[in-house]
Amino acid sequence: MEKAAAGLSGLTVSEDVDRKILIAVDFGTTFSGVAWAQTRRPDVQTIIIQWPDASSGGLEGVSSDKVPTELRYEDNECRWGFQVDDFGLRHQWFKLDLDPSQSRDISDLSRQYPDQHALPPGYNASAEKLCTDYLAALRTHTEKVLQHKLPASIIKSTPIEYIITVPAVWTDQAQALTRACAFNAGMGKDLQIISEPEAAAIYALHAMDPHSIEVGDTFVLCDAGGGTVDLISYKVTALKPILKVEEASPGSGRLCGSTFLNRIFQKFLTDKLSLNEEWDEEVVEDAMKRFDLVTKKAFKGDVNEEFIIPVPGLADDPTQGVRRGKYKLKGSDLKQIFDPVVAEVLSLVQGQIASPHHLGRAPKAVLMVGGFGQSAYLRETLRKALPPGIEVMQPPNGWTAVVRGALMKGLSALSPETERVKVASRVARKHYGTEIMSRYDSGKHAKATAWWDDYDGEMKVFDMSWFIVKGAPVNESVPYVRKYHKVWKVAEGPRQTVAQDILMCPDTEDRGAPIYKDGADVRHLARLKADLSCIPQGELLQKMGKDGRMYYVVYYEIEMTYYSASTKYALVYKGRDETERKGMKGEHPRCKRDEMKPTECRNFSISSGNG
Template identity: 35%
Template sequence: MSGSGRSDISLSSLRDSLLSSVSLEKSRDVTSTVASSLASTTDTPAGGHRIVVGIDFGTTYSGVAWGHTGSPSDIHVIQSWPGGANLTSPKVPSKITYDPTTNAVKWGFQIKPFQPCIECFKLFLDPSHLPKPEFLSLNPGVQTLSGQFRGMGINGGGGSGLAAGLTLGSTRNVGDIVKDYLQCLFEHTITVLNRALGQAFVESTKIEWVLTCPAVWSDKSKAATLAAAERTGMKKWGKSIRLISEPEAAALYTLKTLQPSHLEVGNNFVVCDAGGGTVDLISYEVVQTQPLQIKESVTGTGDLCGSAILNERFDRFVQERLGPAIYYTMKEKTKLAALKTWEEYVKRVFVDGEDQDVFPIQFPGLADDEARGIDCGFMSVTREEVQSIFEPIIQEIIKLVDGQISAVLSLGKRVSTILLVGGFGSSEYLFTRLKDHYTPLLSTSSNPDIVLQPVDAWTAVVRGAVIRGMETIVQTRRSRHHYGVKYWEYYDESKHDEAHKYWDTTREKWLAENQIKWYISKGDEVSEEKSISFPFYITFEEHHSRILVDELVCCDDDEPPSAITSSVTTVCKLTSDLTTVPKYLYTRGKNSKDVEYEGLHFTMEMSVLSASLLFELRVGGVRYGEVTADFE
């Protein structure tokens, strides 16, 4: 296939720390009021309105929020969960378990302390972003498992690690587990909506589901997330699902809640979304304020250095302190009690510079050992030791923020604010470290507060997902890769490698295969409103299939190659069905052997969304057939 042309395109704290001051009964009163107000805005249940549901599927905790286009400024975060009794929480643990006999599912707060379960499974949707070995080792003497979690607090089932936990009591793969967990979130959301708005209203109103995912994930991982969601009941009654990157969602909510003095045209913001697994960063520039419109300033970055890694580093610290003989014979309940103390107490309240120099961590049943700092079932951990657990993660986040700031500065612009959001973004210690680091560098007399931590930092992502379903605020985004397509063209010995040379028996020409036409450059501005066209010309003999398979490829080199090399990876294979294209749109020809063939000019249209790619096939500007993307 040959192509030509180029488009002008451009952990977390546990339940007790999550208690809301609003009781369950008051929450029900609020939703009843919402239902009454909606009923008064429309003559029919549907009334042309939409319900928008945002789902923040997290590594350690997940959240759901919803709103209605009849009252777009009201965003309701689900606070009550199965198994939570009368307690309320804006997030539910990302945990799931299967009964080995009945196969019944329990999830979230239904899973009780010390019950074996599967956790952190979200990370395995993108294995390339599993924890770095250096994060999991406090010194060279501590052995780590490359690419796997190991130790306490991950699956609660014997310390066998996440990889083993994924098949706990079943043979499900990661996609199945994610689907089952999202199914639980979906079903509970429908229950909440029915109670708040009435079942008849919900069933007759279009629901748009906006699911968040890390911006640093590969296109394949994002597609896997969307595929898992589509296997749930979310698409019932023709309801739609879309993806949005987590930092973009956080930015949408946070920027709309900032004081007007921060929102001046030309201001640049770095959004640091620090969650349980990933830390994502994207920078935005304010294009206009009324209504608010923003665009990505520079290409986003991120890595797996969230607060879940602190748990793993704490586990490594305990291994080093106790030694393998004690650690590996310690009861699982003792390990889990220690992790609970670390999560609820130390990790949450630790603030640099305060008077407390020793932090007692519970290790029930462990024998007194003065040399190891064990006394009456508690291990004494010094401030310096806690800092050593935090430090590599803090430094990695600072490095990521530095990269965003430098990229903005290289454009001749300045960063006015760093917005810290997400579960880990709620950490007082992380906030203080960033504030102390960046205030001297970036603050001015008119703008002294460089680092801001919104009150709703933990729910900013899920609230922003609802806002995205209500309105479009981001005008353009920056491409994270070069994108192009494989094709072949007429062979030219002055530009093509002879290894790519082959004879086309239909056109009786020498062609060069494995060539690449790059249509999007890394850092290009792309917009949902403008698709990118990949023009092609293909020839068929009568016996040839009209089902075509093309390849979308990407590259991160500064200068991408013109042909396939080791630095080029396949994003997905695109299967197009041309059987519905009318015959009159084909050209006809005959070669020297009187073999007749048909030729067709067509374009592949790709739309770059916040966290997904959409494809269409067009001939003469008209859409024909279906294009399916098989991500590699």
């Protein structure tokens, strides 16, 4: 069976909306989830809960809200998810290798407690291949499920569109690679990308009691999963007709998810019992399953409580607490297992609360989602440590909040009448701009960078024009337009193209936006081109410069549109809309795109993390 997601009951979509099937994919570090719906029935949102296992290649094997993000290649066959058994090495955490800044080895926990079964990054396969193979397996399984749930005529005639989630702290290149992997996995060109904490916030705020929310309230969303913990803060700006929020502070995150509880427990158990003559890998497997599925979820912090861990086959040893194949795990020991990981999460939450973007006003609540976010001990620890008046809440269906929220946002993009929670603006996470020619200013520019411009008859410099600066609010889906022009001598003849580079700067040390392109951390993001060869030479504007010579002058605009986790750029010449533009395209390193004919024009979309 499948599970119906809490959603938008009673809503219908007008008949003029084309029927589509939307499939949301929460591509997680340790577990992934899938939800789907039809645009004409947005009130029926379904979570896939049946997955193939090692003994069954069919649709049904294991029942779970999510499937492990793991791969193993055996005899030219790619096993994935629950098909990967607990013995032997496997590929894990490969999603993180799409973004070197989120390396699986950057946290203290990952260095202290490595997974003994994980293959090293890049072993026999690149991160792109691993992600593509995993997403392809996930897509194939999902579409097989749909074939059993919907009539064949609907499957054949209805377009399928995918939505995939990425961490809020993902770099532009990592988001572009994620899109490329999903495309190569068969998820189509019209893929939507949504940030994980934003998707979780949409669902969590929708699930809350609306009577407890007021305009001006701020909330910290803590998405605590198996590998990573991501946080972001939102401020309520409107309640009706829909709940509107804006980002109150940029996202933050760290590798400190619940997987580290498993690793610490395994080390604890090995140190405690491995000298027993019957100790082997099967004992570890049974103990780990009990800890993962039962013990760590049941722990509330009582140090006097005892938990039974199966250790089948071990000889009785009263001094070690082993009797009849069972080990008594003390609550005090379990607390020591939890505390290093919980301390990392608490530090992240406190950092969000102390963010200057909150302007000294404490958030109303911390909303806990994700698998680890459902931990009773984590919840109670946060409640005790945070200032009075800040509630710690666990919305229902927290483990699947990301994929549910992603599906809700995808539906609302196609059918605005279904929208119930809207993220109206976000905080830019980087500077975005272009290099331009500016008038020399002795108070701003270095004299060595100046040069004489014959056309305007004055000193000029090449410096940066930042159209978005880090920390500034960025509106959802509203194009930002900046005007530019290029000048060259008529004697040089007409040019074939006009190009403009888009640059960005993460400004990790918050030193402010650099003045020059060669400033610290300024990086190339995309190149926009306009093909001028189709314009008759006589139509190009000519002006006389201050030096008495004639010059071609081309005026154009750059449009920037920022979405949840992607950005679209377009170069517009003579105000022509997209259907009239000729040969304009964007190019991004390492991001695969379709080849376009000379007279064809499309906007080029790249992932840029909303700044």
